[in-house]
Amino acid sequence: MFQPFPSIFYKAAMDRREAQEIFLTFVNQLPPQASIHILGHSDADGLTASTILARSLRAKGFRAEAEVTRKGENAWSPSVLQKIENYHPAALIVTDLGSREDPLVPHLPTLLIDHHKPTGIPPGATLLSGYGTEPTPTSGLLAFYCAEALQTSQDLDWLAAVSILADLGDKTDFPEWRESRRKYGAKNLRETATLLNAPRRAGEGNAQPALELLLENADLAALLSDKRIETLRAAKEEYNAALAVARRAAPKFNQPDKTVALIVVNTPCQVHPVIAQMWIGRLKEQIVICANTGFLPDRINFAARTKLPVNLIDFLAKHKPSGAGPDFGRGHDQATGGSLVLLQWSEFLRSLGFLSYS
Ligand SMILES: [Mn+2]
Incomplete structure (x- = not known):
């Protein structure tokens, strides 16, 4: 019987050694050459984590295949789970997609x-x-700590650095970031992070080709000179054009207290998190919600951000419309969002104090 590790909920303040112990315990229970399916988030962090894991496990003789979530999907989407079942892997590693009890x-x-x-x-x-x-x-x-545990982390340091840069910026003190910046140059690492984040934000929202590029190029120089990287640049341009339009949308405020600002945009590109983030620079006294009516058919996707000392997950829970799924109001305390069908969206807006949004 496969033994999950550990039985506690999760261990906060886990250090590198503990992470490596958890990983080795998992991997050592698998038969040699077992097929491992890796499911990653489609952003730069998820792409690099998936690549590090796939390469590292392959170096140890496992058959590792990696795939990223598509537009509107998460690890618990029925379409995703059905696909994994059809692959009949011996094990599954899910990365950068959160954890919940489902x-x-x-x-x-x-x-x-x-x-x-x-x-x-x-x-x-x-x-x-x-x-x-x-x-x-x-x-x-x-994932890089895991690769170290398998002693297969050589030449994967730049991937870890890209993930740090993409998710945390360039001010962090992780030694992996400091060393890689020196070794590869901040400019190259930054360009890679930006390009890897582009496909998921573009209209099609498909980052699988970006993952293939990472899996097939041995190092950063090879990746940046691969001709197929042009598709990532095209995705970035498509996204930037949509963003330029979305930036011009004006906020509306809820009644009567004007504590919530709503910006409505309409594009297949994932601009709503960036637009919400942009507006909290100016609207420091509000919870800012950017809603995108064109992201997925028949749905409103929104991002919520604030500079106020408010827990947005708690805030959204108070205004949760009936029938909203588990994706509503997940994520970080200061950065969250959701995806609602029109009826739920109207209910949500009424609850916030918007009588209409059109
Ligand atoms: Mn991440």
């Missing part, structure tokens, strides 16, 4: 490697979480 694939040995606030652990799964450690390691950096 089951993933029943009876499949599963390890989650993540740094978001966990709200639970899927039954039978093991969680390796950086959440609660300061500074919080990214999923890519946690």
